[in-house]
Amino acid sequence: MAMLRPAAMDLFLSATSIVSNANEWFEFLGTAFSAASLLLSRWRRRRQGDEAERRQLQWKGEDAKMKQLHYCMLQLPDLIHHAEWLSFVKDDKEVAKLLPELKARVHDAYDLLEEFNHHHHHQQQLQLDLGQDAAAEKAGDDFLQSIASGNTVREILDDLNCLRNTLEGVIDRHARSEPHQIGKLLRPAMTSFYDKSKFRSLEDEVNELLELLGVKICSARPHKRRIKGETASASKRNRRNSGVGSCSNQEIASDNVTVLAISGIGGVGKTTLARQVYNDERVKGYFDVRIWISVSDDFNVKRLTKEFIEFALANWMQSDNLCNLQQSLTESIVKFRFLLVLDDVWDDVYANQDNRWQNFLEPLKSAQQGSAILLTTRSQRVADLVNENRHFRLEGLPxxxxxxxxxxxxxxxxxxxxxxxxxxxxxxxxxxxxxxxxxxxxxxxxxxxxxxxxxxxxxxxxxxxxxxxxxxxxxxxxRLSYLYLPSHLRNCFLFCSMYPKNHQFDKDTLVNSWIAAGLVESCKGGKLESDGYRYFEDLLHRSLLQKESSSPTDSKHVMHKLIHDMAQLVSERECFIVKGETDLTKIPQGVRHLSIIGSSSLSETNLRMVCKYKTLRSIVCHGVETYILTAVAKYWFEELTKIRMLGFLSCELNSLPENIGNLKLLRYLNISDCTFEELPRSFWRLQNLQIVDAQKCRVQQIPDDFNRLGNLQRFKLRGTIIKQPGTYEL
Missing domain, CATH: 1.10.8 (Helicase, Ruva Protein; domain 3)
Structure with missing residues (x-):
């Protein structure tokens, strides 16, 4: 036993030594692993920092290219404006072929710029939030790599520059520097000649116009084409003795001249009615002088004054000095009571705020009391300019x-x-x-x-x-009315052609739709909505939109059927209306705005065909069956990721698909006729969303994610404008 104790002790000591060495070893390994982990962590952070810096530099490089693309596009609206005029007026086949290609490439450029701005802004937000949204970060990286590796920006820039240079060369050959008077080149100057054999006299309309002009025949008197050698005082004395003076229009006696406009769309019969007034026997007997001038889009005060003098006074004026012309007219016109018809007056009468109308009118005010000026115009603004209290709106023949x-x-x-x-x-x-x-x-x-x-x-x-x-x-x-529009109004006008005929436009809804589709350009830092309302009023004044007479509150507007036909003709490559299955095969390849009207021939299967039109910016459905719409919407949302404006009018979905989150550029959503009770989670990640009309939706709980919709301006729910998360009882 005694001998076993030392052996056991040695074994114990050996074991203790081994354990101690093992502890040291494990401690060493732990320290080593800790150091390695620290080094690896530092290396990863450095690598992530390098990757973030590399990505940031890549975004910066692509941003510089995008600015170059933006600057390239600044002059293109004017080029397109001029090319549209040239292809139509001059019937230039080369321009007509190149113009759609240029428009398509411009749309591609706008799409790319907008998508880039979306992802770039989102990446900047992720940096501030320390990259909390991995999916969004990956989407941004994928987009960045796609445009960087594919050289997309350079391809669009090269195409735009090539098309621009080619078109400018063609335009130069057509003497681009010459002033192009659109109306005169397409519409021949109309004379006062009236062919009575074409249709019966518009007796009621003529009588109404004569009354508005103050033509009240109290006694017959001979028609005097021109009075020579008679002083102004003698002329006035003779008229007082003849009793004609009592028939004058006292309302405008201070200026002696009544001004009235016949307004209406092109081709509605304004010139025909003016001719009947001009050639009426009562008019011939009432006025000393009748003058007819075809104006068109050339309201040149000097030219019109000179024509008046030559026509009315048989006096050929050698002078081109406006002051001399007006002085001569003032001295001569005092002897006469005249009727002047200015046919086809356009908006340039008030252009540049240079008082053209007042400058032209001033010397005529010295004429005999009872004189009158009758204009024909397509523009409501011109009619209001010459007489804001009275004008004659012509809607067509009886x-x-x-x-x-x-x-x-x-x-x-x-x-x-x-x-x-x-x-x-x-x-x-x-x-x-x-x-x-x-x-x-x-x-x-x-x-x-x-x-x-x-x-x-x-x-x-x-x-x-x-x-x-x-x-x-x-x-x-x-189409003249379209060609005469400034470039910023043309696309807004054509956008309306995607709606069916007789569609009643709500002013607010239409303006918000224009903004969502990217058609409103902010002017000098103004708000887009204010500019959009100004666009609307401009189209209204130009008779391209008009108030719906049956609307009790005047809040609804319509597009005249013939104007709608013209708009469809001009926009046939960009706007399209699907009325049935056969129309699905006619959709233009580069279509931007699409309306789908409910029909028994439409189904989920054939409506999936819409998915191949990747350039679509707007889809509006009218009265499509619920089960069809609900089924096909998820396919649209998967493929049509450039949609900005989405509307379901007089139709509803059973639910909003979760993949609506793919529509990253969506700005306007009209689900006002839908009644579902909740919105998908992805809906609250649509950061570009500005307007939501969910009037009939039964949603009660608005989550905190509502605050992520940073661009939201209006969320309408059951008559309430939602401004914060919370519970909203039915």
Whole structure:
């Protein structure tokens, strides 16, 4: 036993030594691993820092390219404006071919700039939030790599520069420096000659105009074309003795001249009515002098003054000095009572705020009391400028007279032997023409050569904009109103053509839709909404939109059917309306704005075809079946990621798909007829969203994620504007 104790002790000591060495070893390993982990962590942080710095430099480099792209595009709206005029007025085939390519590339550039700004801004926010959203960070990185590796910006820049240089070369060959007077080049100057055989006198309208002009015939007096050698005092004395002075319009006696405008869309019969007034026997007897001047888009005070003198006074003026011309006119016109018709006055009468109208009118105020000026114009603003209290709005010929005129245009003067089956077809066509005589002449020209039922049915079943038209037919004439628009109004006007005919526009909704689609340009730091409302008023004043007469509050507006046809013709590559299954195969490849109207031929399967039109910015559905819309929406949201404006009118979804979060650029969402009770989580990550109309939705809980919608301006829910998270009871 005694001998075993030392052995056991040695074994114990050996074991203790081993354990001690093992502890030291484990301690060493722990220290080593800790040091390695620290080094690895530092290396990772350095690498992440290097990666972040590299990514930041890459964003900075692409940002410089985007600025270059932005600067390249600044002059393109004016080039497009001029090219549109040239392709239409001069019928230049080369420009007509290049113009759609330029527009498409400009749209591509805008899309790229907007998508870049979205991701770049989001990446900057992630840096401040220390990268909390990994999915968003990855999406930004993927986008950055796609444009960097694919050289997308350089390709668009090269295409834009090539197209711009080519178009500018063509335009220079057409003497770009010459002033182009759009109206005069397309619309021939109209004279005062009136062909009484075309249609019956507009007796009621003529009488109303004469009354507004203050023409009240109290006693007959001989018509005096020109008075020579009679002093002003003698002239006035003779008129007082004849009793004519008592018929003057006392309301405007201070200026002696009554001014009145006939306003309405192109081709509606304004010039025809003015001719009937001008050639009325009562007018010939009442005025000493009648003058007719075709103005068009050249309201040049010097030219008009000179024409007045030459026409009325048979005095050929050698001087081109406006002061001398006006002095001569003032001295001469004091002897006469005149009627001046200014036909086809455009908006340049008030352009540049240079008081052209007042400068022209001033010397005429010295004329005899009872003198009058009658204008015809498409512009409501011109009508208000010359007389804000009174003007005459012409909506078309009286129904009976129009029907007679249409029959004469379609059948000719001899109706014997005409197939009676054509009468009901003609009655189907007439309402579409909105009592517009030029539209009747256009359709009459197309119908008259073939008086058979098949041909007439084909015309009746076609949209007016689909029919071939001559230079002076209704749509080319109406297109003048489009060509005369400034570039910032053109796209807003054409956007309206994506809605069906007779659609009632709400002013606020339309303006917000324009903003969402990227069509409103902020002017000198102003708010987009204010600029949008100004655009709306401009289109209203130009008769391209008009108040809906049946609206009790005047809050609804419509587009005249013929104006809508013209807009569809101009925008056929960018705006499209789907009315049935066959239309889905006709959608233009580069379409930007699409309306879908409910039809029995539409289904989830065929509506999936819309997914291939990746350039779409706007989709508006009207009355599409709920089960179809709910099923197809998830496919749209997966593929059409450039959508800015989405509207479901008179239709609803059962629910909003979760993948609506893919629509990163969505700004405007109208789900006002939907009644679902919750919104998907991804909805609250749509950071570009500005306007949401969820009027009938039964959503009660607005989550804290509401605060992430940093650009949200208005969220309408059951009559309440939502401004913060919380519970909103039904």
């Amino acid at each position: 129904p009976t007279i129009f029907d007679e005129f249409f029959e004469a245009c379609a059948f000719g003067s001899d109706r014997c032997g005409v197939n009676p089956e054509l009468n009901p077809i003609g009655k189907r066509i007439i309402p579409q023409l909105k009592r517009c005589p030029l539209a009747a002449e256009t359709l009459g020209r197309l119908l008259k050569p073939m008086l058979d039922r098949e041909h007439w049915n084909q015309i009746a079943g076609s949209e007016l904009w689909e029919l071939k038209q001559e230079k002076y037919d209704i749509l080319p004439v109406l």
